[in-house]
Amino acid sequence: MNKVTFNVERCKGCGLCVSVCPKKILELGENLNSKGYHPSRIKDQEKCIACAMCAVICPDTVITVEKDV
Amino acid sequence: MNKVTFNVERCKGCGLCVSVCPKKILELGENLNSKGYHPSRIKDQEKCIACAMCAVICPDTVITVEKDV
Amino acid sequence: MSKIVFERPKALCDVATHYCPGCTHGIVHRLVAQAIDDLGVEGKTIGVAPVGCSVFAYNYFNCDMIEAAHGRAPAVATGVKRVLPDSVVFTYQGDGDLIAIGTAETVHVGARGENITTIFINNAIYGMTGGQMAPTSLLGQKTTTSPYGRKKEIQGNPIRVCELMATLDGTAYCARVAVDTVPHINEAKRAIKKAFQTQIDKKGFSIIEVLSTCPTNWGLTPTEALEWVRTDMIPHYPLGVYKDITGEDEAK
């Protein structure tokens, strides 16, 4: 399965990844990280196509994308 | 008669007027002015066509040109 | 089995940045680091940070770094490069830094054809000091020093840097990119890498102007800010390659 992982403490909750995901499977969570931001998270890993668009637009290099090969 | 007059003390003897006169009637004199320059002078006033080219190119506004009208 | 298709580049230090949420300075940092990684030049790269929001860039790149005075990064980079002609030297500068106070240094590094690369963040505002007008602020744009909107009769006209730098004989490669969409980011990545390559090939000065956001001082959300790049900035600052004497066109 394709996989996106988040360096949660680095996320600033800007929502850019959420806005570009073609599969609309990202969202900002309700919990806060220690910096006071709502970090992004993936709702449905299954649907991820490992396109890395989320990672490409993330200004804080929060996201690592792995593709099933 | 057309007339060119020189403010001799202002002339720096650069020779630019001499070089542009279409009638070739200007030359640098042998005498020195008080600044140590050989001032320009007219050899043959008769031939002057009052084209003012000498005056136009003179960097030191030495020359006044009068045209017979 | 799985393969990592995206991860942090090596040349980018593994630390949190001080940038505001959604500020695209972070994206550009990553693109620069990726270029350094791709070209394998981290060990001989010296970066020059500006005064502006990216002043702390010296904390973020894994190469040697110098913090320059406001606007003087090109002069500092020149000093470095003339001592170490085989090093890779880049400056990273904002619009206030590069084309307000640093105008002379910018023009002359271009005229000299200094073999360095400049990454120019055009966010149409002074981010660091809290939202004053930049030379690139758009007509009508409200900033804290153009509170009634920039008027050309009073504050003058925005400057198009690529167009200006392209007139200089020493500029080898000069392109304007944006980081508002994923395709644009990918183009920006190629352009930045090509700029570094131009330097490595000793072909002259290379500059990449990046249309970037400042959600904080624009008073927009990060996504709205990307939208403003599209709707307002790009029309005034057309994307594209403004000069390329390298004889290749991979950047397009």
Next chain:
Amino acid sequence: MSKIVFERPKALCDVATHYCPGCTHGIVHRLVAQAIDDLGVEGKTIGVAPVGCSVFAYNYFNCDMIEAAHGRAPAVATGVKRVLPDSVVFTYQGDGDLIAIGTAETVHVGARGENITTIFINNAIYGMTGGQMAPTSLLGQKTTTSPYGRKKEIQGNPIRVCELMATLDGTAYCARVAVDTVPHINEAKRAIKKAFQTQIDKKGFSIIEVLSTCPTNWGLTPTEALEWVRTDMIPHYPLGVYKDITGEDEAK
């Protein structure tokens, strides 16, 4: 009866200048004075002299004059003009003054579209200080700071000011002229007058680049120097109007 067809313009003080024999600074002074006379604006004109051979310009024009710091004439002129918007303000600057140390001020007065007129003497050298390289010195040109000839790899490339200034939205009128021949001088005269008219009409920034000589530091006689303008300078610095938003074309 006879009629005076050429005499000293009123706006030019009746004093000897300090310029070297054959230096064309003197011609340009006269053209500026003629424009002031023709437009009848001496009483409301404020001129700004540079640091360079024309530093003493304040002794030569019959209007109010200010001596600016090296390169800062455009900023000084801006200060004057913003206080007295209906005055006529001009700067008179050399190439070192205008496009070396004063690059930022020059670019920004253009970007702002400041309603002033700049007379720019491009003589491809620093005259005043004794013949150092200027940003406009030609490739191969020997100067005291490029004794082996200007090399683009070391000293960089000459800057074409008109081409650069024309990229700025605030530049209203921008032309390159020369004073090497009588026809060129007459064209220069028209261009300078038009530049002042552009200012009076409040259309924006006007700049006239004048290819000029420095026989002393070029090591040529005054006539050879005019020749060098023709053979070496004009090919690199083509004459012409680079921008004109005034909607007239009397200058051509």
Next chain:
Amino acid sequence: MTKSFILAGFGGQGILFAGRQLAACGMAKGYNVSWLPSYGPEMRGGTCNCSVIISDEEIGSPIVTNPNYAVVFNLPSFDKFEPLVQSRGTMFVDSTLVNKISWRDDISGYYIPATKLAEDNGLVGGANVVMLGKVVAATRLFTRDEFLKSMAASIPASKAELMENNTKAFDIGMGYK
């Protein structure tokens, strides 16, 4: 009499505004007052605080190191300023955002769920004024009317409608037990 405050929290919580209201009301009552914000790039998404002094003497340093009153709106600020409050001083804590209490026995503490109170009453962003209500109630430096009058005066006519919400928030804070 000299009373010093530190108000502290994240940027965007209205910390500076709240501090200014205290200073303005002090001025209106004829006291000497000073207000000093922290400034600089650390503001960029980070923390934010200000010092306020109200005194009937000339004010020396406007910088408050050991406040009589600390009003804190987030955890880092609690941690930073709790040890600095003067003996016999007081802390005002937005307990919605700070889930900690002070263990010092030489100071008193008020724990007000200001953010929640504000949100519950449709006053998003009004936590700062809720806290001010409590501060005024507890310190008795000003009366309700003095404070609301001074606040109204500080709000530009064009935004006068804000005063209604502010009054509501202030009263919630004042009334909170």
Next chain:
Amino acid sequence: MTKSFILAGFGGQGILFAGRQLAACGMAKGYNVSWLPSYGPEMRGGTCNCSVIISDEEIGSPIVTNPNYAVVFNLPSFDKFEPLVQSRGTMFVDSTLVNKISWRDDISGYYIPATKLAEDNGLVGGANVVMLGKVVAATRLFTRDEFLKSMAASIPASKAELMENNTKAFDIGMGYK
């Protein structure tokens, strides 16, 4: 012993070069020497002068106000420096260019038509060296050989052929009565 010179004339007459030759020869003989040009924009087509000091003591100010010897190549320089020459000092005047003599009775004067002498001998631009010949002859600070050797040493190898003309000019000056 301290001897001070002023050499003065128009730009382009080789004034600075001549002064340097005196200083260089003094140095070669082991004296302390200094040479100081006038500088600045007044050089632009205007006058030009330099101060030279040759001394067996440490040299204080390198600026010569009252020279022992004044060597002048034009009228303005004659007028400027004639009154400044020290009592019992000497003037060397290029009489081709200066048609004046000094009426001071406390100084001596040599009037050499150096420009004419040079031109007559096909040594255009050599008036300065002609004058040096006379200066050396009259002051006896150096011998002919000392001076010519030091001058030869100061001329770059690439221009060695110049020495022939210089020697000729120098000897004309030395021999002039």
Next chain:
Amino acid sequence: MAKVLMKGNEAIAESAIRHGCLHYFGYPITPQTEIAEYMAKRMPKVGGLCLQAESEVAAINMVLGAASAGARTMTSSSSPGISLKCEGISYLIGSDLPCLIVNIQRGSPGLGSIQPSQQDYYQATKALGHGDSQVPVLAPSSVQELADFAGVAFDIGDKYRTPVMLLADGALGQMMEPVELAPEGQTVLPDKPWATNGHENKRKRNIINSLYIQPDVLEKVVLERYKRYGQIEENEIRFENYMTEDADIILVSYGITSRICKTAVGMAREKGIKAGLFRPITLWPYPKKQLMALADQAKKFLVVELNMGQMVDDVKVSIESKKPVHFFGRTGGMMPSPADVLRAIESEGGVR
């Protein structure tokens, strides 16, 4: 007029406008950017101009132009920006042009920090640029004084044809205090017959210039200027004595630190230490005589500054080294507390 609560930076700006300054040229830099921002808002409403220049260098030269044209004009910056203005300030001095220059100092050298400091004392009082020159320097210690002295500075500038500096720090610039402003529209501006504002064929042309190629002429010009400096020293010195009448130890401190010192003096007095404070308000000309007047009575002096002791020599020279001069300071943007100063009073001073 009723008092208003205002930021120091804004008080300077508003007061300058009320004193007839309608031309402001600046470039943003923390901690004084509010001056430009305030000007940008207010100037268009009063028919004035706030122009953000391309740099500090351009700004100071625009001021030179505006001053030449006869306007009351000003610029403001903070430490690194003031360094960039040095050449221009020297030209303003050399051209005898009045203007106001504000320096809201921050931690230095280099880019430094942005916190309050007094590290530009030397620069302000000794060398605001190259050459024999001085600039009157006013050191306010409250928002009220920031406002008041802006007016004073313009008056001094016009009277003696000199730039004048207002030297404060980040804390004063950023803090709010109640301030009473000068009434609007009451300033009468002096005539400036020397201004280059177009001769309209009614007078000889005016020339503004700092070049005197003949050194003897330049010397005369400089000596004439120093005569005016002498008049400034006679007429414009300002200072404050606080509890010095019977003081054994006299603190010497200006600006923000003088306030801290006042509190510390009070604390010392409570402990039975006879402390007092001498506050120079004009840092140039320095109130030498006024300080000397305390030299016999005092046992020692303690200079307190936000720097490494830049004023110490001025105190020593003033009192002709008659008494020991100690120093206590913080640098880099740090601020001492009154308790710190008290400790210094009780000991011998020192940095930190």
Next chain:
Amino acid sequence: MAKVLMKGNEAIAESAIRHGCLHYFGYPITPQTEIAEYMAKRMPKVGGLCLQAESEVAAINMVLGAASAGARTMTSSSSPGISLKCEGISYLIGSDLPCLIVNIQRGSPGLGSIQPSQQDYYQATKALGHGDSQVPVLAPSSVQELADFAGVAFDIGDKYRTPVMLLADGALGQMMEPVELAPEGQTVLPDKPWATNGHENKRKRNIINSLYIQPDVLEKVVLERYKRYGQIEENEIRFENYMTEDADIILVSYGITSRICKTAVGMAREKGIKAGLFRPITLWPYPKKQLMALADQAKKFLVVELNMGQMVDDVKVSIESKKPVHFFGRTGGMMPSPADVLRAIESEGGVR
């Protein structure tokens, strides 16, 4: 090595090259342009670089870059150009970078004249830019010293990681004297492990920086730097005593004027006046103790400078005002003669 006759400006340039400086960045300005012109001729022959920058501001920042990269590097200018470099110098100081800065002073303020002056004493010794900072300043008085001190300056700079200034004047720069130069190719340059010259994956990355956003950190950095200043004060002070052993009146003078003073001292001695000369060579650190050592013996001091008396306070502070300090000077580019100084010795000094 044999002596050669050289212009002061050229001697600086040649000596700098011989001391391992292969990177020169400058901008023309009278009376020091020959430094750049000489460099332009020589550098290509020795594999070095002379780059004419677009301005003094650019030049000093190129120096910052070259110094960061580990090179011995220098710039030179004259008064107005030095003012423009002030921000950059403060950055060099704040970044602990060594380099040589030459100031061949001219008449000031503003554009001034181009004749010799010592009007930048204050700027050089107190405020070469903003902030708590100092720069060692060497004041040569002959072409030989111009050459020698260029080498000394580089050594001090590298040892203490600081910019160093050579402060001279137009006369010294323009005059020729015999000079013995250091041999070529013998300089051993110190290691600079802190340089940003590419880590080649062999060491941790280096950072050159002057920003310390936390004021307490900046304070530590400044205090550490002042410790180094203390070492410089201990190790690097230079001065000269000339006939001071028995002197009643002690002239204090540096650079070109100290030579004039020597002549004047001789003239005074001939007249039976016991005069002597104390010549500070390092203007910062100032030879305070060495001057104080003369305070008991002397009856009075006479400061002689080409300015309005900028060194007077340093003398007063050094000798703790124990004796009267008079002043004689010329300004604007004027130069006194030994006879003028003698007259001042015989009277009480004064300007002109």
